[in-house]
Amino acid sequence: MMRRLLISAALAVVLSACGPSAEQSASTQSAAEAPVAAPAAAPAAPAPNAEEIQAALAALPAPYNEGDYEAGRRVFAQCRSCHTIEAGAPNRVGPNLHGVFGREIGSLEGFNYSQAVQDADFVWDGAQLDHWLANPQSFLPGNRMAFAGVRNETQRRDLIAYLMVESAPAP
Numbered sequence: 001m002m003r004r005l006l007i008s009a010a011l012a013v014v015l016s017a018c019g020p021s022a023e024q025s026a027s028t029q030s031a032a033e034a035p036v037a038a039p040a041a042a043p044a045a046p047a048p049n050a051e052e053i054q055a056a057l058a059a060l061p062a063p064y065n066e067g068d069y070e071a072g073r074r075v076f077a078q079c080r081s082c083h084t085i086e087a088g089a090p091n092r093v094g095p096n097l098h099g100v101f102g103r104e105i106g107s108l109e110g111f112n113y114s115q116a117v118q119d120a121d122f123v124w125d126g127a128q129l130d131h132w133l134a135n136p137q138s139f140l141p142g143n144r145m146a147f148a149g150v151r152n153e154t155q156r157r158d159l160i161a162y163l164m165v166e167s168a169p170a171p
């Protein structure tokens with residue numbers, strides 16, 4: 001999000017050099033971006049402090065112990081429209097992801113999974129999630145998660161590290 005703001009700011013500087021009407025369109029654009037960025041910035045639960053996050057990260061299996069929690073949180077903005085991560089939060093289009101690691105795929109009580117997911121048989125861990133997120137459709141054809149995937153390997157590592165920290169049962 002920071003990068004976005006910087007890009008808008010840079011754009012505004014570039015465009016303002018072209019005269020008042022361009023400047024106006026640049027400010028209109030950043031105003032239009034603000035509501036989109038807002039929900040991701042507001043965590044629903046009290047955020048753990050930086051020390052707790054570092055300790056939780058360091059305890060993760062490799063390579064997730066090298067993950068960037070903040071970067072992962074930003075990638076998770078792509079999932080939030082369909083998934084909650086907080087304990088006890090409701091399902092949306094997709095199931096709540098709290099406690100997903102160590103859970104059998106398609107096993108969250110009360111969520112109506114596709115047949116493809118119901119027929120699959122494995123337990124979620126970092127490696128499985130990495131394959132799923134790289135390309136949900138080729139990983140499990142026929143599943144109902146309408147999401148193209150996260151192509152960037154580092155972004156997936158950071159996202160999974162974030163999910164591992166956030167989806168772990170509260171101490």
Ligand code: HEC
Pocket residue numbers: 075076078079080081082083093094095097100104105106107108112113114115116117129133142143144145146147150
């Ligand atoms: C457009 C909505 C949508 C988006 C965006 C989305 N998902 Fe999903 N997700 C779903 C749906 C729907 C399912 C259930 C799929 C099925 O039953 O076939 C699902 C299933 C899952 C599951 C399996 C859960 C289980 O209980 O077995 C995981 C893990 C998951 N999503 C993670 C993610 C992550 C991480 C992201 C972001 C990178 C993401 N999803 C983005 C809709 C979405």
